[in-house]
Amino acid sequence: MNDNLSNADIVKCENLVYKRSPVMTDNVMHYCPGCGHGTAHQIIAEVIEEMDIQAETIGITPVGCAVLMYNYLDIDMQEAAHGRAPALATAVKRLMPEKYVFTYQGDGDLAAIGTAETIHACNRGENIAIFFINNGIYGMTGGQMAPTTLPNMRSSTSPYGRDVEMMGNPLRITELVAQLPGTYYVTRQAVHTPTYVRKTKKAVRRAFENQKLKKGLSLVEIVSNCNSGWKMSPVQANKWMVDNMFPFYPPGDIKLEGKMLSKD
Amino acid sequence: MTEEIIIAGFGGQGVLSMGKILAYSGIMQDQEVSWMPSYGPEMRGGTANVTVILSDGPISSPIINKFDTAIILNQQSLDKFESFVKPGGVLIYDGNGITRHPERTDISVYRVDAAEEASKMESAKIFNMIVLGGYLKVKPVVKLDNVVRGLEKSLPSRHHALIPLNEKAIKRGMEIIRQMNSI
Amino acid sequence: MKELKLMKGNEAIAEAAIRAGADGYFGYPITPQSEVLEYLMAEKPHERTGMIVLQAESEIAAINMVYGGAACGRKVFTSSSSPGISLKQEGLSYIAGAELPCLVVNVVRGGPGLGTIQPAQSDYFQATKGGGHGDYRLIVLAPASVQEMADFVELGFDLAFKYRNPAMILTDGALGQMMEKVWLREHKPRMTEFPAWATTGKTPDRERNIITSLDLDSARQEEFNLKLQAKYNKMGEEEVRYEMTDCDDAEFLLVAYGTSARICQKAVQLARKKGIRAGLLRPITLFPFPKKPLKEMASRLKGILSVEMSTGQMVEDVLLAVNGQVRVEHYGRMGGIIPSPDEIADVLEHKFTGGKNYE
Numbered sequence: 001m002n003d004n005l006s007n008a009d010i011v012k013c014e015n016l017v018y019k020r021s022p023v024m025t026d027n028v029m030h031y032c033p034g035c036g037h038g039t040a041h042q043i044i045a046e047v048i049e050e051m052d053i054q055a056e057t058i059g060i061t062p063v064g065c066a067v068l069m070y071n072y073l074d075i076d077m078q079e080a081a082h083g084r085a086p087a088l089a090t091a092v093k094r095l096m097p098e099k100y101v102f103t104y105q106g107d108g109d110l111a112a113i114g115t116a117e118t119i120h121a122c123n124r125g126e127n128i129a130i131f132f133i134n135n136g137i138y139g140m141t142g143g144q145m146a147p148t149t150l151p152n153m154r155s156s157t158s159p160y161g162r163d164v165e166m167m168g169n170p171l172r173i174t175e176l177v178a179q180l181p182g183t184y185y186v187t188r189q190a191v192h193t194p195t196y197v198r199k200t201k202k203a204v205r206r207a208f209e210n211q212k213l214k215k216g217l218s219l220v221e222i223v224s225n226c227n228s229g230w231k232m233s234p235v236q237a238n239k240w241m242v243d244n245m246f247p248f249y250p251p252g253d254i255k256l257e258g259k260m261l262s263k264d
Numbered sequence: 265m266t267e268e269i270i271i272a273g274f275g276g277q278g279v280l281s282m283g284k285i286l287a288y289s290g291i292m293q294d295q296e297v298s299w300m301p302s303y304g305p306e307m308r309g310g311t312a313n314v315t316v317i318l319s320d321g322p323i324s325s326p327i328i329n330k331f332d333t334a335i336i337l338n339q340q341s342l343d344k345f346e347s348f349v350k351p352g353g354v355l356i357y358d359g360n361g362i363t364r365h366p367e368r369t370d371i372s373v374y375r376v377d378a379a380e381e382a383s384k385m386e387s388a389k390i391f392n393m394i395v396l397g398g399y400l401k402v403k404p405v406v407k408l409d410n411v412v413r414g415l416e417k418s419l420p421s422r423h424h425a426l427i428p429l430n431e432k433a434i435k436r437g438m439e440i441i442r443q444m445n446s447i
Numbered sequence: 448m449k450e451l452k453l454m455k456g457n458e459a460i461a462e463a464a465i466r467a468g469a470d471g472y473f474g475y476p477i478t479p480q481s482e483v484l485e486y487l488m489a490e491k492p493h494e495r496t497g498m499i500v501l502q503a504e505s506e507i508a509a510i511n512m513v514y515g516g517a518a519c520g521r522k523v524f525t526s527s528s529s530p531g532i533s534l535k536q537e538g539l540s541y542i543a544g545a546e547l548p549c550l551v552v553n554v555v556r557g558g559p560g561l562g563t564i565q566p567a568q569s570d571y572f573q574a575t576k577g578g579g580h581g582d583y584r585l586i587v588l589a590p591a592s593v594q595e596m597a598d599f600v601e602l603g604f605d606l607a608f609k610y611r612n613p614a615m616i617l618t619d620g621a622l623g624q625m626m627e628k629v630w631l632r633e634h635k636p637r638m639t640e641f642p643a644w645a646t647t648g649k650t651p652d653r654e655r656n657i658i659t660s661l662d663l664d665s666a667r668q669e670e671f672n673l674k675l676q677a678k679y680n681k682m683g684e685e686e687v688r689y690e691m692t693d694c695d696d697a698e699f700l701l702v703a704y705g706t707s708a709r710i711c712q713k714a715v716q717l718a719r720k721k722g723i724r725a726g727l728l729r730p731i732t733l734f735p736f737p738k739k740p741l742k743e744m745a746s747r748l749k750g751i752l753s754v755e756m757s758t759g760q761m762v763e764d765v766l767l768a769v770n771g772q773v774r775v776e777h778y779g780r781m782g783g784i785i786p787s788p789d790e791i792a793d794v795l796e797h798k799f800t801g802g803k804n805y806e
Contacts, residue, residue: 055650060515061659070657076646078518079659080511081541087508088515092646094499095471095521099648117511120504284626288453291628297453299626324712326625329787418453 021045023054027071034234036224037065039191040133041072043201044102047208048075057100058092060085064106065139083114086121089128100211102129107148108138111173115147118177125182125216129207132174132219135226136245143229147171150248155229170248174221178255184216186255190223192238196251215258223249265320267405268328272313272345273337278392281418282335283314285396288414289406290318298326311340318405335399339363356399356441369447374402376441382433390433397437408434450631456596456622457482459629460526460552463597465492467604468635470521471499473512475531478564479620480554483526496637506531510538510551517547518658520645522604522638526552528620529570530561532578539613540579543675544660548607550600551585552616554623557756557783565783566620566706571760574617575734582672584679586614586686587733589704593627595731601632606686608642610678617733619756621706621785679735688731689740693719697726699799700744702765703754704730706785711754713788718795725795733761738768745772750799753777754791756784774799 009015023045031037048057054075061069063082070077080088085103093101110118110132121128137155138144145155145162148170152161162170178186185207189200200222207218223245227237253261269286273279283299290297300315315331317323334349336342336357343364349355351370359365360379376398382391400406406414411434415427454462461483464472469492474484484502492498503509509525516523527535532553542549553574557567574587586606588599596618603614641647649655662668690708693715694700703711708729718725728744730737745751751773753762759777766775778794780786 055648058519058646058648067661070655070659074649074655076649076656077658078515078646079545079657079661080514081537084507084511084514084538087503087511088518090501090508091471091473091512091515091523092519094501095516095519095523096647116504117508120508284453287626291451291453297626297628299453300621301624323627324716325710325714325788326627327621327706327710327785327787328713329789 021049023049023074025072025074029072030068031065032228034225034227034237035065036135036191036222037133039197040104040131040200040222040224041069043191043197043204044104044131045073047201047205051205051208053100053208056098057102058096060088060092060101060103062103062105062109064109066104066106066133067140069104083109083112084117085109086114086117086126086128086130090121090124090126093126093128097127100129100208102131102207104131105133106139107132107134107136107146111147111171115173118173119180122177122217122219123180123182125184127211127214128217129204129211130217130219131204131207132221133224134221134249135224135229136170137226137229139226139229143226143231147173148249150244153244172249174219174249175254177219178260182216183219183255184213184258185210185218187219187253188221188223188249188251190241190251192225192241221249223251265318265405266323267318267333267403268331269316269318269333269335270313270331270345270348271316271335271337272311272341275312277312277337278389279312279337280314282392282396283316284418285411285414286316286318286406288418289411292410292413292417293406295320296323298323300326311338311344313341313345333399333403335395337395342366352447354402356395356402358395366444369445372402372447373444374398374441375444376437378437381436381440385433385436387429387433390429393430393433394437394440397434398441399437400434401438401441448633452629452631453626454593454629455482455624455626456590456593456618457554457624458486459593459597459631460600460616461486461490462631463600464524465490465496465498466632466634467601468496468522468637469498469524469604470637471501471512471516471523473501473503473509473516473523473525475503475506475509475527477506477528477531479556479566479623480526480528480552482623483552496634498637506534507538510535510542513549513551514538514542514545514547517542517549518545518646520638520641520647522608524550524552524600524604526554528554528556529558529567532570532573536573536579539585540577540581540583541660542613543579543583543585544581545658546611547613547658548604548611549613550603550607550616551613552618555617555619557781563783564620566622566756566785567781567783568619568705568707568756569758569760569781570617571733571755571757574615575736575764583675584612584734586610586612586682588614588616589731589733590616590618590622591705591708591729593622593625593629596622597629597631601635610682612678617705619706620783683735686732687735687737687739689737690729690731691740692727692729694726694728694744696724698724698749699726699795700748700751701725701727701754701791701795702730702741702751702761703727704733704761707754707756710786710788711791714791714795717788717792721792721796723792723796723800730761736764736768738764741765741768742770742772745769748773751775752795752798754786755779756786757781
């Protein structure tokens with residue numbers, strides 16, 4: 001902090017660099033310090049605020065760390081059973097096609113127990129947005145192996161590291177659903193630096209705006225850390241994420257306007 | 265009046281649709297009706313059958329194992345259902361492909377050679393209407409004009425042009441049915 | 448305009464739903480109820496009333512679509528048959544826990560497992576005792592005719608919305624597949640205003656709506672369980688429905704629902720011809736169960752025979768209702784076998800007056 005600024009200076013409007021979106025509630029978040037969920041929530045709230053669609057947005061929360069997301073966003077929300085958020089969102093959007101509908105799901109919810117709902121909502125091209133937080137672990141239940149846990153990565157159910165021979169390979173479900181004709185926009189982003197926060201916000205905004213086009217589903221994966229589950233400090237966790245998660249889950253657009261982007 | 269009927273034969277002989285037309289005809293004259301396709305243990309065996317009940321009052325059980333009339337269109341069904349006709353009841357069968365004919369003497373047995381007649385009339389599809397005509401000759405439970413109205417209700421309108429042919433088949437069935445025994 | 452049609456039970460449910468102003472149907476094919484989805488797809492209700500129909504990727508997805516739609520305050524329903532209804536239990540528990548109204552149709556087939564495609568009544572426990580996890584109940588309606596299949600769609604929706612609770616039509620393959628005369632009501636317009644709790648978008652004039660079954664605070668969760676219980680008790684006081692046939696002078700009472708009740712109507716006639724003063728009590732609501740009329744009749748009866756196409760499930764509720772005041776016996780057929788009226792009349796005669804043993 002700049003030692004020259006007094007508290008009185010800090011609260012001046014012109015010195016404001018960050019504020020809580022009015023689409024966020026006053027409730028204190030239960031997320032661990034350093035977790036990406038809070039930033040991801042704030043981004044979604046800011047986009048809803050900027051598009052002025054608070055009255056037209058319905059969010060579906062998952063089972064996982066973000067199960068209580070409805071405590072933090074000041075919008076109408078439904079809390080789904082584990083993995084079923086895309087099914088709820090499908091019905092909500094079809095019954096109220098003029099509304100903005102999104103799901104917010106973790107890797108266990110979206111890529112393990114809810115794989116069928118994810119793939120079929122994507123394949124039907126439901127005009128919804130899916131925000132997918134991938135931290136390679138089951139956070140809420142105490143750090144078990146997820147479908148996205150990296151090879152040799154430790155978790156409470158892969159205590160000697162993920163042995164792919166025995167436990168199978170991590171699933172790049174984002175690349176998988178990008179192949180489906182029903183997805184219109186598929187991207188992978190992160191929220192650990194201001195640059196990535198800005199990129200993610202653009203992606204989230206695009207995912208909301210795409211709903212007006214009625215051309216299909218938008219999926220934004222956000223690679224995030226789980227410093228508690230990974231048993232690291234927040235700073236270590238972000239570095240580990242960049243060094244280990246990004247090579248396997250590289251950030252960037254995968255599908256734009258219904259077209260796959262070439263690898264090179 | 266209550267008439268409890270089983271119609272049994274091979275799939276594709278129009279068993280279910282014949283039952284449906286009969287049920288619709290009953291509705292046209294304000295009767296209560298039920299139409300129950302093959303269900304239950306005694307109703308299995310690879311053949312199609314349907315129980316139709318027409319009644320002036322409410323129908324209790326739509327599932328029954330004794331019938332006023334059995335309309336039998338193949339050997340398996342004859343073997344299976346001959347014993348299910350109530351004493352004094354009626355059994356109508358098509359003789360085509362039948363090697364063991366009905367044997368009961370406490371029921372009235374009628375024969376309608378509808379398959380043969382349908383091929384003479386050069387329309388296999390009206391086979392079941394010839395059978396229906398034979399049945400209505402023996403048991404005039406529904407009036408012919410109500411059957412025609414029933415056909416109008418049960419057939420999609422694109423097939424309404426075929427109604428006169430169906431009517432002709434019903435009348436032909438009435439002519440060719442003959443009693444095989446006397447009780 | 449009211450309309451008279453000859454329809455299968457499954458078709459009657461589908462047509463009745465369109466006319467009852469349903470907003471959406473989500474289903475997955477399974478015998479013997481696929482006609483519901485087939486009929487709806489052929490009818491294009493989107494053009495008739497704006498109702499949406501979607502074939503889901505699984506029964507699990509279908510019930511969760513129902514959850515999402517119900518959470519928007521819409522009249523939504525699904526249908527399936529026994530194995531598929533088992534898959535829906537998680538969703539039903541969430542819907543009950545989130546206090547949402549919806550309608551679920553179970554066209555029962557014999558089980559357990561893949562079982563048979565023939566009719567049965569072996570899902571009584573699952574339907575009336577909760578079915579999924581946690582303390583909850585469904586409102587369970589048991590039609591005994593194609594007319595009731597149609598009528599109970601609207602009744603089911605009405606009760607579901609009155610109590611904010613899922614309602615189930617518990618029927619079977621025989622009623623689903625058979626055709627009878629059915630009077631269909633004129634079209635009721637779809638809702639244009641939705642309940643205050645519905646997630647339709649948070650407007651500035653109200654607090655946000657949250658639909659959830661989660662409460663991590665034990666005291667509040669217990670309070671919620673008691674609130675649900677009070678709701679079920681109120682149903683018990685206000686919503687019990689049943690029908691009595693020839694009960695005034697009856698010495699022996701048959702208790703049966705759905706298809707079995709239709710067969711028992713005839714069995715009562717046959718028994719009376721044999722000189723046995725038989726009557727029939729047909730529960731129409733299986734939850735709440737008609738305990739009171741049974742309790743009141745029990746002391747003047749010589750015997751009760753519970754007839755079900757199962758190994759004996761409803762008989763437990765009959766036993767609880769009469770509480771030892773009268774002898775209660777069960778007769779059931781399984782695996783898709785439907786008993787005949789004569790068979791039941793014989794069983795009634797021999798169970799209570801000796802003779803041929805049907806055990």
